[in-house]
Amino acid sequence: MVEAQAANLPDTMRAIGFEAPGGPDVLALEDVALPEVGPEDVLIRVAYAGVNRPDCIQRAGHYPPPPGASPILGLEVSGEVVAVGGEVPGELLGQTVAALTPGGGYAEYCTAPWNHCLPVPEGMDLKSAAALPETLFTVWHNVFERGMARDGERLLVHGGTSGIGTMAIMLAKAFDLEVIVTCGDEAKCEAARQVGADLAINYKEDDFVEVVKAHTGGKGVNIVLDMVSGDYVPRNLQCLAEDGRHVTIAVLGGAKAEIFMPMVMMRRLTLTGSTLRPRSDAFKAALADEIAEHAWPLFTSGELAPVMDETFPLAEAAAAHARMEAGEHIGKIVLQVADD
The missing domain is CATH 3.40.50.720 (NAD(P)-binding Rossmann-like Domain)
Known part of the structure; x- marks a missing residue:
């Protein structure tokens, strides 16, 4: 049940999908329905999505999403919270966050458990924020x-x-x-x-x-x-x-x-x-709390910043995967989902 949302959310969105496992070239832009917001979820209008090795392995057919997770690739995003579930603190609506997601990041909108989100303060680069959670x-x-x-x-x-x-x-x-x-x-x-x-x-x-x-x-x-x-x-x-x-x-x-x-x-x-993705929401929430206390301030203060490689438009996710699998990148590859 959605407790609150921004006005004028669309019914559909652009996302990266694939009909069958394979190489990077199977990835293609498609129109899909907006994800449903669970009672403990937030809906994020995605600005950037991080690209990670597990995304490539899932695309190749060797790392299926856990039960209940979105089949869309993408384990980390940054963006604005535009809807919140009924059990989510209402003040999260409208906040800018970086989120660890169970999937779904390669899309214009993505859900994530609210307590897997970290606040992105004013002045922190959204591209860098998306490159951090995973x-x-x-x-x-x-x-x-x-x-x-x-x-x-x-x-x-x-x-x-x-x-x-x-x-x-x-x-x-x-x-x-x-x-x-x-x-x-x-x-x-x-x-x-x-x-x-x-x-x-x-x-x-x-x-x-x-x-x-x-x-x-x-x-x-x-x-x-x-x-x-x-x-x-x-x-x-x-x-x-x-x-x-x-x-x-x-x-x-x-x-x-x-x-x-x-x-x-x-x-x-x-x-x-360990593997992170199959762990329980409660485990990830506890991990997020510890990170928020001990590590996140190093990045929000600007003391540390992720090493960034290339940024690709969402529609060029295949090229992003090809770069990662070629092993030439230094640091993080991200997809730009929203226009600046």
């Missing part, structure tokens, strides 16, 4: 909660210039961690250093295990944030210090790994991981 929620949970990061520890991040990688560098440095990243070429290594990485390793030229050991004097890192999995896992474990934590958030290099378990036992290592 990576911010993911990095905060996996580095600081599951990874139990503490001041003065060392973090190793693979894919240092990805959206996740650049967010991990910024947040870790803001909380006094030393950050080591791996990248695929020297230009990306330099970009990672510019973001704040203490050491960037070109994994195509150097063995990151040996470089990490040399850099740390054999002590290793306390946390590995791993998006590769596969044969990287045993190598990651070699990089870990005693009582180290290995946190997996993607399996881009393969879903299976072979582990020498006596090493895990002798060095008291912790192996964990």
